[in-house]
Amino acid sequence: MTAYSSSRLALLLAGLASAAAASTAFAADDAAAAFRGLAEKTIVERTLTLRELGLTDPIVLRSFDSRREIYIPTPAGLPLIEPTLQFKGRYLRADGGRTTFVLSIDGYPVAARAPNLDAGGVDILLGVDGTPRPSGFVRLGAAWASAIDTELCGDQRSIGNVFQIDADTSLTFSFDASKIDSLVTAWSAMSVTPVLLVPGRTLSAESYDAAWRLALALERAGKRPTIIALPAVGDEVELAGLKIPDGLAGLPSFAALKGEGRHRLTSPGEVGAFVALGGATAQVAVSDAAMNASLAAALDALAAEAAAAGAQDAFGRWRERAMTLAVPQPRDAIALATFGGAPIGAIGVDAAPKAADLFSAYWRDVLISRKLAIRAAELPGREERVVSLAALGGVPKSLDAVSSADWTANFDLGAVATYGGAPRELLIDVAAAPGASTSDPVASVFLNDFLLAARRLTANGQPERITATVPSFALRAVNTLKVSFQRQPVSDRCRDTPQPFPVAVLPSSAARLGPLPDDSGFLGVRARLGGGADLIIPSTFLSDAPATLANVERLAAAAGLSPQNATLVVAPAQPGAAPPTAAPPSKPFLAIDVALPQGASSPHVMVDGDRLKLSARPGETLLDISGVGRLAVAEVAQVGSVAGVSVQQVGAEPPRFEEPFLLAEGDVAVLTDAGVAAHFDSANPGAVKAADAQSPEGLTRGLKVFANWETAAVVGVIVFFGLLFLLARAARRRSRD
Known part of the structure; x- marks a missing residue:
């Protein structure tokens, strides 16, 4: 080989080495950029339907003036990104006349229609203001008006003109999860169907104990949890929907997750890559030593691959920000951590028994920090066995009623059980303003469509109490309490148009708890x-x-x-x-x-x-x-x-x-x-329960009491008329004398 050839070969090798070094540098930069991109992926998208809120049946508005408001939960205090509300419903106009419906968001009218067909569907996309809502709710209002008779004082009653709100009505929005800075905000951002993460498919007795308590506590708080295990080596996972950044496609664990369909995880690195890409998401986790060890092993394996690619610094920053669930927590602590970049509530095994009270509406708003040690969490009022309806999700408020207005509240029976009992009596405090009619308004109390009590109101603006006994047959796992107000709309000889007058369900309304009456079933x-x-x-x-x-x-x-x-x-x-x-x-x-x-x-x-x-x-x-x-x-x-x-x-x-x-x-x-x-009921198959949900003997005693009062009344009437006869006879005798 000549000197010239040797120099050319040396230059070629140097060029190849330089190209390889440049390629390695580019690969390291791409991997580092990809890890930074994963850390910045914090936008959460969510769609919430009325069905998921427990309103599985359509809401039907009747009468010539009927209104309903629905509270849809959103992250409290966080801006909403491009929120929209897809309203779906139907209407019927069998009685004809003029019909109108108005939709409102947070009290502001945003859409109105005057349908003129005999029947039709309603599908309207409404824009929603993304301003943060401290209350954590978007308030959807619907009003339905129907005028049949053209005469001002004509009969406007109808059964054929109705408006229906479908359970598929939904609110779609996004929010930035990186702005969640406290446990209370994380709770408000939790979906109604959260995922509870447990350390693995096989659990210790104490971790299993913590998991069932947390799941029950979530359900009593109105959630419907799903339970998943932290992925482990040997598990089959679904790859559909996973998007691997180009900068990470060269790392072995990420490369193994390419494709579609099912894949069996073969190494701790693949477990870490699957979690990093969002393959497993959760909002609540049982935080124990097994969870910490499994996550640490998966992240350490992934760190070794990142170091080989020259992206160890970027990976370290991502791990510190996006995977804090791997950091050990005290056994009695509840902390706001991150899992795959998303916020997650890490609950220690000793804190789980106290979570039910901590998740209740009473204490929830005090969780304003990122980490708490729980030594005690009890609800006041357990001894008195009286709980406010506001603590069960009922929002006290005033309503305008022309002919009728309904106030509703949905509550989980488990939420009542948190206070130590079951509802035995409802204490509903209401108030009504006087109207133009001389007929007093009537308030009726329904539980799951069972009429429990009704009262004619004085309507002087002062509080009035309706006491309703709750029979056992009226209770459900998820209960709907409705207070219905009815007024007689009157216009003075057609000189006045019927006007709405305010009625209210007051904050002092409560449920008295106690043992359920049936002691054998x-x-x-x-x-x-x-x-x-x-x-x-x-x-x-x-x-x-x-x-x-x-x-x-x-x-x-x-x-x-x-x-x-x-x-x-x-x-x-x-x-x-x-x-x-x-x-x-x-x-x-x-x-x-x-x-x-x-x-x-x-x-x-x-x-x-x-x-x-x-x-x-x-x-x-x-x-x-x-x-x-x-x-x-x-x-x-x-x-x-x-x-x-x-x-x-x-x-x-x-x-x-x-x-x-x-x-x-x-x-x-x-x-x-x-x-x-x-x-x-094996003790009494086929028996009919008494109306007051007591034993049949209780009903018999009631009939006997009624019979005794009836007998006493008859005897009293006979004695009264006998005295009148004697007095009249004495008067005639004195007149003759």
Whole structure:
């Protein structure tokens, strides 16, 4: 080789080395920029429908003047990015005349229509002001007016002109999650269907205990949680929707996640990459040593790949900002952390029992810091057993009523149970202004469409109280309380147009709590489970936590278990396929898929594999079927002097409860995915409950009292007329004399 050739070769090698160095530098810059981009990805998009708020049935406005307001939650104090409201509804005009509806946002009219067809749909996209709302609500108002008769004083009553607000009406908005700086703001930004993150598929007893308490606390606060496990090596994950930045496509763990469909995670680095790309999102997490260790291992593996690419500094800044859930927290602390760049509430295992009270409307607004140590969180008023309706979500307010106006409040029965009981009496304080009519307005109280009480109001602007007893048959898992005001619209001989007059539901309105009256069925046991009680589960539940926690939480809510006072008891597995047997309980219990000790009274239910047999009385079989699945049966059981609820799975697969439900009627219930499918009272099958929800003897006593009063009244009338006869006879005698 000549000297010339050698120099050319040296120059070529130097050029290749320079190009490789430049390529490496560019790759490092791209990876660093990609990690910075992940850290800046903080915009959260959300769409919330009325159905998700619990308004599953359409809202129907009738009469010639009817109004309704709906409060849609948004992050309190945060600006909304491009918020829009998609209003959907329908109208009917069978009675004709002039009809008008007006839609308003936060009290400001934004749309109005005067439909003239016999029927039609309404689909209107409304722009919403993005100004921060300290209240944490966007207020949607709808007003419907119908005038049938052209005469001013004509009859405007109709049943054929109605306006319907559909449950698909939705609010769509975005917000910057990086501006969430406190626990209270994080709570208001939480969706109504939050995700609860647990450390893994297999949990320790204390982590499982914390998880079911948190899930129940969220449901009692009006949320509908979904439970997922932190991804781990060997798990299959869904890759659809993952977007890998170009700068990270060269890192092995990110490159392994390219494609669509299902993928099995093969290394801790892939776990870290999946979380970094937003493959697993959550709003609440059980923070324990296992969670911290798993996240730390995944992030350390990812850090090694970032260092090899020369992007260790950018990765370190991203990790410090976007993955603080990996930082260990005190066991009694609740902290605002980040998970994949999104805010998440990290709850220590010792703080979980106090979360139910801390999540309540009473204490929620004091969580103005990023981290708190919880030593106690109790609600005042538990001893008095009186809770304000405002604490249950009812907003006291004034309404304008021409002929009718409705005030409504939705509350979860679990939210009431947080205060230590069930509603036995409603104390509704109302006020009404006088109107032009001489007829007094009438206020009626409904619970889940059951009329509980009504009163003719004095209408002098002063507070008036309506007391309504709450029967057990009127209660639901999610309850709707409605106070309906009716006025007689009058115009003075057609000289005046009927005008609205204000009525109000006052802040002093409350619910008085107490034990439910039925002491032999589910409702009677529910009152005992609200105090100190045992939650008994088999040890196999701990090895499949995400699948079993959902049912455990729903059953605990249905039976009335307290997340503060209950104790988790894990029954050890038995040899073979026999179900684990619980030790004799010393206090009320909820036993799920465990055999009760010998001597437990259970004469009404027999489960053998996929066979279910129900008996009302010995020798009287109500149901005997086999070959079923996705079924369970709940019954009131007695172990010695201790009463509780036993739930047994029927078949190879348990039901997956889709919605909250309540164990209320009878003492035996068959459960499916939809909740209670059938129930009966073994002590009195087919019996009709008395109207006051007391025992049939109570109704009989009431009839006897009524009969006694009736007899007394008849005797009094006879005596009265007898005295009149004697006085008249004496008067005639004096006249003759």
